[in-house]
Amino acid sequence: MTQTLTRSYNSYETARSVVEALEAEGVSSADISVVGRHASVDDSNAGEGAGIGAALGGAAGLLAGIGMIAIPGIGPVVAAGWLAATAAGAVAGGAAGGLIGAFTSAGHSEEDANYYAETVRRGGTVVSVRTADEDVPAVQAILDGATPINRDERLAEYRAGGWSRFDETAAPYRPPVV
Template sequence: MTRTITRSYDSYAIAADVVEKLETAGIPASDISLVGRNERGEESNAAEGAGIGAGVGGAAGLLAGLGMIAIPGIGPVVAAGWLAATAAGAVAGAAAGGLVGSFINAGVDEEDAHYYAETVRRGGSVVSVKTSESQAPAAEAIMDGATPIDRDARLAQYRQEGWSRFDEKAEPYRATAPVI
């Protein structure tokens, strides 16, 4: 039986490090996905996105295939793997669901799918792994060892701000700078 394990991280660098550790542990790159906001800003292009991956991930197999896609409601994201390919296909084909639909199709429940999409929209990164039951404990140890975002606490924060679910028709999120 195959399981899908997904975790979100506050930074792309942490997520890329997790991907590299998963590959080093023997999980095939084809079973790992990474989707995250471009930390260099909206004006960046696909070449810069690939440069981010190369700089962070070095020789990691998954990151070698890194590219940029634009997802409705999120904007440009750095993406690689099966989840990214599914989301890109949905966007290119104007299929319903986009990133949320890709998560749901991968076995993530709907509430979590909306949470993960919103996390990417707000600048986080998501790593998702398809793995066998025998590899699941090792994958979870690697992913949890990188201190993922506390889903429940973050959902509470989002809801306190009035959020209820990811809206792909919304403008990409832009954090406001704190007033000093």
């Protein structure tokens, strides 16, 4: 049996280091996905995704194939892997669900899928790994070793601000000015 393990991080750079650690541990690039925001994406055209992997630090493995896609409700993101392909396919085909559908088809609950999509919308980066049951402890150790966002605390923060679910028709997220 396989499981899908997913964590969200505040920065693309942290997520990148997680992907590199997973690959160094022997996890196949085909079983890793990353979807998130990177500062260079906000200033780029989502159609310019080809070859961005090297520019974002992906010398080999999954990160070498990273590109940009535009996701409704989020805007342009850097993405690679099976999760990104599912979301991009839904977007290109006009199918409902996009990123939410990609997360739920990977086995996540609707609540978790909405949380992960909203986290990407608000500037975070998500790493998902498909792994055999016997490899779960090692993969969890890598994912959790990089201090992922505390899901429950972040959900409480989102809800305190009036959020209830990811809305792909929403305008791009702009953090409140403090």
